[in-house]
Amino acid sequence: MLPNTDLKTALRALAKEKNAVILAHYYTEAAVQDVADFVGDSLALAQQAAKADADIILMCGVHFMAETCKILSPEAKVLIPDTAATCSLAESCPADDFAKFVAAHPNHKVISYVNTSAAVKAVTDVVVTSGNAREIVDSFPADQPLIFGPDKNLGAYINAITGREMLLWDGACHVHERFSLEKLIELKQQYPTAEVLVHPECRGAVRKMADVVGSTARLLKHTQESPCTTFLVVTESGILHQMQQSSPDKTFIPVPPDDPGCACNECQYMRLNTLQKAYNALLNESPEVTVPAHIAERAVRPIMRMLEISRKLGL
Ligand code: 13P
Numbered sequence: 001m002l003p004n005t006d007l008k009t010a011l012r013a014l015a016k017e018k019n020a021v022i023l024a025h026y027y028t029e030a031a032v033q034d035v036a037d038f039v040g041d042s043l044a045l046a047q048q049a050a051k052a053d054a055d056i057i058l059m060c061g062v063h064f065m066a067e068t069c070k071i072l073s074p075e076a077k078v079l080i081p082d083t084a085a086t087c088s089l090a091e092s093c094p095a096d097d098f099a100k101f102v103a104a105h106p107n108h109k110v111i112s113y114v115n116t117s118a119a120v121k122a123v124t125d126v127v128v129t130s131g132n133a134r135e136i137v138d139s140f141p142a143d144q145p146l147i148f149g150p151d152k153n154l155g156a157y158i159n160a161i162t163g164r165e166m167l168l169w170d171g172a173c174h175v176h177e178r179f180s181l182e183k184l185i186e187l188k189q190q191y192p193t194a195e196v197l198v199h200p201e202c203r204g205a206v207r208k209m210a211d212v213v214g215s216t217a218r219l220l221k222h223t224q225e226s227p228c229t230t231f232l233v234v235t236e237s238g239i240l241h242q243m244q245q246s247s248p249d250k251t252f253i254p255v256p257p258d259d260p261g262c263a264c265n266e267c268q269y270m271r272l273n274t275l276q277k278a279y280n281a282l283l284n285e286s287p288e289v290t291v292p293a294h295i296a297e298r299a300v301r302p303i304m305r306m307l308e309i310s311r312k313l314g315l
């Protein structure tokens with residue numbers, strides 16, 4: 001096994017040789033973020049996938065992100081470092097059950113969070129991410145009944161800020177649901193001037209403590225623009241790497257989960273993306289992620305609709 005510095009050099013050389021682009025989500029480990037061509041939130045990663053001009057896309061993220069890459073760039077070979085990198089939120093919404101829920105509410109338009117399988121996207125009118133959900137929901141007439149799935153926390157947040165009463169699917173992310181309100185309150189007492197940055201997948205009680213609620217990209221941008229120098233970060237702790245890199249003089253404190261002994265909250269699926277596995281995937285051109293054609297041709301429409309609305313809104 002090579003040390004990380006050699007692996008990074010080897011992976012970059014392999015990417016060049018194979019005309020591959022390496023995409024990484026903010027929740028992957030720092031070494032993976034550092035080797036990627038592009039690091040971003042779910043919206044930015046989808047935008048990158050749509051314009052990728054590469055023979056291979058190596059998606060260092062989770063399975064639904066690789067599916068989205070394949071749907072948006074069908075000509076490219078899409079690789080993922082570890083096929084076990086799924087997502088508890090996407091899995092809380094089995095496609096068959098969601099399709100029945102949709103069929104039971106025929107007058108509703110269907111909005112799905114990007115954290116869903118391609119099969120769920122195939123029965124969706126428009127996809128959203130945490131970076132554009134509010135604006136996309138607002139783009140529907142006020143009297144249009146809406147279904148929102150699968151994240152009940154993000155859905156409740158969007159209902160609260162838009163005044164909608166969207167029907168919510170009862171799904172959640174196990175990472176964001178387990179942030180400890182008690183520990184956040186303690187940290188806020190310890191650092192009273194710190195700003196609290198919360199991802200909208202968190203529970204409502206935690207979200208109510210926030211100075212800023214937003215996608216990982218929005219939270220990162222806020223840390224760069226705010227005059228504040230200390231931040232309590234209530235999302236997966238991988239994002240701290242970019243925050244610290246772009247604001248080296250500021251202090252970022254990851255808020256812990258409820259579990260005793262854990263100082264920060266990591267997504268075990270995102271963390272399956274090690275540098276070694278990323279290298280192996282590109283070397284062997286495997287594991288490859290594919291999407292059956294009959295699903296891809298229906299799933300591409302709501303994703304393209306999301307990208308089109310986001311483009312018009314400058315998101
Ligand atoms: P964003 O990338 O939209 O901030 O969402 C975070 C997430 O949970 C991705 O799985």
Ligand code: SF4
Nearest residue numbers: 087088089173175267
């Ligand atoms: Fe899925 Fe939650 Fe992990 Fe994001 S943090 S990939 S929503 S399990």
